[in-house]
Amino acid sequence: MTRRNALSLAPPYIVERSLVTLGANLRTARLRRNLTLQEMAEKIGVDRHVVSDAEKGKPSTSIAVYAAMLWVFGMAGQLSQVADPESDEEGKALESARAPKRARRERTLDDNF
Amino acid sequence: MTRRNALSLAPPYIVERSLVTLGANLRTARLRRNLTLQEMAEKIGVDRHVVSDAEKGKPSTSIAVYAAMLWVFGMAGQLSQVADPESDEEGKALESARAPKRARRERTLDDNF
């Protein structure tokens, strides 16, 4: 990430936990396939330590590292399913019929004075 | 990411595409909820451009940004499901009965000389 921001300093607990779980999943997948950190790192073109960090759920690691590891496991498609608009029932409900290209801040009462 | 690596320079096409799709999903979810880039950025504590980059699927953006956006949408759990060991049938099949804590490189013939 670089350059300290509120997110990297103190991610919401739920975010932190979801990353730790994701990292653990990736580690399990790697070990099941009997791949070393080094082998995985070479496959995706990064340093061994970066793979290790991802498996620990380090928040500042780039999405590309996670995506590439999934790709090695043949699971790249799972990432595309995340936040899939078709499955986002709440989003569908909220959406007005128009499907706007831009959001527009709601006008509140104290906006006009 | 920082400090040039092969992954950020030229991610595998499938990786690139899965990130673009994920980013598009996040954008759709945001617009449906009528949130501006700025509003999302403030919620998760980053600059507006970082959110924009994530929606474009920029590979070097940190996983925390993606995770935090999902969290805003109430979708943080979806990330933990990715590479879920329970659903990894291939991994289960490959795994030997022991569930090792470390991988071990296969000994090839030309390893011993």
Added chain:
DNA sequence: AGATAATGGTTATTTTAAAACACATAAATT
């Protein structure tokens, strides 16, 4: 059509993530 506001793009600056190397620890194999 005009006004307003969201988004895109640029540049400059700051800060740190990842690389690279070395050494320590601990797990797996023989």
Added chain:
DNA sequence: AATTTATGTGTTTTAAAATAACCATTATCT
């Protein structure tokens, strides 16, 4: 038990991620 090797931990270096500020463009609303 001994050996091998994967993984952990620490430091230094440096390329780039993120910020900030500004202007251009374009979508949305009245």
